[in-house]
Amino acid sequence: MSIDEPLVRVEDLEKYFWENDSIVDRLFGDEAVPVRAVDGVSLDIYRGETLGLVGESGCGKSTAGETILRLQEPTDGRVEFDGEPVAELSGSDLQAFRSESQIVFQDPFSSLDPRMTVGSIIRQPLDIHGVGTTEQRRERVRELLERVGLAADQLDRYPHEFSGGQRQRIGIARALALEPDFIVLDEPTSALDVSVQAQVLNLLDDLQNEFDLTYLLISHDLSVIRHVCDRVAVMYLGEIVEVGPVEALFEDPKHPYTQALLESVPRASTDERERDRETLAGDVPSPRDPPSGCRFRTRCPNVIPPDELDLDQQAYRAIMTLRERVERRDISLESVGDDGQFDPTSGGIPEEDIPEFVETLRTRLLDTDLPPRHDRIVDEALAELADENWDEAATRLREAYESVCERKQPTLENGDHPVACHLYTDGSDPFAETNPQL
Numbered sequence: 315m316s317i318d319e320p321l322v323r324v325e326d327l328e329k330y331f332w333e334n335d336s337i338v339d340r341l342f343g344d345e346a347v348p349v350r351a352v353d354g355v356s357l358d359i360y361r362g363e364t365l366g367l368v369g370e371s372g373c374g375k376s377t378a379g380e381t382i383l384r385l386q387e388p389t390d391g392r393v394e395f396d397g398e399p400v401a402e403l404s405g406s407d408l409q410a411f412r413s414e415s416q417i418v419f420q421d422p423f424s425s426l427d428p429r430m431t432v433g434s435i436i437r438q439p440l441d442i443h444g445v446g447t448t449e450q451r452r453e454r455v456r457e458l459l460e461r462v463g464l465a466a467d468q469l470d471r472y473p474h475e476f477s478g479g480q481r482q483r484i485g486i487a488r489a490l491a492l493e494p495d496f497i498v499l500d501e502p503t504s505a506l507d508v509s510v511q512a513q514v515l516n517l518l519d520d521l522q523n524e525f526d527l528t529y530l531l532i533s534h535d536l537s538v539i540r541h542v543c544d545r546v547a548v549m550y551l552g553e554i555v556e557v558g559p560v561e562a563l564f565e566d567p568k569h570p571y572t573q574a575l576l577e578s579v580p581r582a583s584t585d586e587r588e589r590d591r592e593t594l595a596g597d598v599p600s601p602r603d604p605p606s607g608c609r610f611r612t613r614c615p616n617v618i619p620p621d622e623l624d625l626d627q628q629a630y631r632a633i634m635t636l637r638e639r640v641e642r643r644d645i646s647l648e649s650v651g652d653d654g655q656f657d658p659t660s661g662g663i664p665e666e667d668i669p670e671f672v673e674t675l676r677t678r679l680l681d682t683d684l685p686p687r688h689d690r691i692v693d694e695a696l697a698e699l700a701d702e703n704w705d706e707a708a709t710r711l712r713e714a715y716e717s718v719c720e721r722k723q724p725t726l727e728n729g730d731h732p733v734a735c736h737l738y739t740d741g742s743d744p745f746a747e748t749n750p751q752l
């Protein structure tokens with residue numbers, strides 16, 4: 315692997331989608347709110363390496379891959395391929411880029427005409443780019459079929475006559491047809507049985523060595539990533555939160571999200587499996603309205619409290635989760651207590667009932683004991699909900715508990731193994747004793 319200039323350089327790449335605005339938005343003429351699928355991604359991909367891109371479903375991996383290849387137009391940012399800005403390519407330069415960079419999808423046939431023979435599927439890029447004579451193209455298709463482990467005489471067959479693994483080999487042959495330098499592999503083995511996965515991954519590895527290929531491997535499967543990649547970038551809600559050499563990332567994950575992701579890999583023993591269910595709790599926030607500051611803070615088990623707050627992480631996390639629910643108005647106030655004893659939504663709660671209303675609500679919403687001072691603050695906030703004063707409740711909690719994680723966006727610094735997390739960039743870890751690995 316060369317450590318020279320990167321083959322692909324991605325800077326602050328953004329891809330927003332304005333499609334699918336809700337009907338309610340349109341009816342009320344509200345301003346369109348885009349899905350921020352890729353929201354400021356910077357990455358370098360070096361010649362001959364395999365860079366893994368990993369993250370939960372919907373975090374923007376495929377959109378990032380397709381935007382890098384200019385299969386989707388970026389909203390903002392810059393991609394350079396071999397030193398050239400991809401957005402500015404046109405004519406023969408764009409055509410050259412289109413042949414030097416390819417993509418392999420999870421199932422290459424889902425979007426292809428099932429009436430096309432395998433030969434014509436693989437030959438199509440050669441036809442489009444006008445490479446060679448008809449006979450030369452036919453010969454090239456035979457070579458490619460053999461190179462990916464299929465018999466050359468199968469070129470007149472149809473996709474449905476092949477197994478999943480064979481079809482993926484055909485997808486790879488098609489991607490190789492124009493002798494590319496760079497291939498985006500988008501979940502290339504997710505649809506395959508485990509035994510077939512290994513064969514396809516080995517084939518990709520052999521081809522990389524033989525043709526000096528550079529790969530961006532998109533996968534949510536951490537064992538595939540670990541097995542195949544040289545470096546890994548971890549993506550969360552449209553952003554990269556950590557990048558590092560594969561061993562460093564797996565042995566010493568720094569970002570709480572990376573740690574949670576690695577912890578969520580199924581384990582062999584039952585005890586471990588039980589533990590795993592606890593990690594990565596909470597819903598992924600909407601990419602239309604991502605949290606301020608660090609996007610992972612709403613689920614982070616290490617969210618940083620204000621200075622000198624006398625709370626352990628569990629209690630602080632519980633209060634932060636309550637705060638988020640208050641801010642999102644995501645607490646049902648219609649029937650609080652046994653048999654809907656309290657209902658602030660029909661004219662508020664009488665003054666004398668407020669302490670009991672607060673007590674009932676706190677028992678429902680917080681399963682952690684708090685020191686008396688914090689009990690008081692939380693109670694004051696919940697008392698505001700007796701009159702549906704959501705904003706006042708949120709303000710009371712924010713004044714007492716605002717975290718640097720929500721105020722400031724952590725940035726990915728330079729270096730071999732950067733991480734975008736205030737636990738590192740601000741130099742101190744307030745939970746170092748409870749989380750010795752940080």
Ligand SMILES: Nc1ncnc2c1ncn2[C@@H]1O[C@H](COP(=O)(O)OP(=O)(O)OP(=O)(O)O)[C@@H](O)[C@H]1O
Pocket residue numbers: 331332333334349350351369370371372373374375376377378534601
């Ligand atoms: N054409 C589109 N129009 C609107 N939203 C889109 C479009 N394509 C993707 N999205 C949204 O962008 C976000 C990122 O999607 P993307 O497919 O890139 O994620 P992913 O990490 O590759 O997920 P998966 O592993 O499930 O494919 C999602 O919220 C998705 O719904």
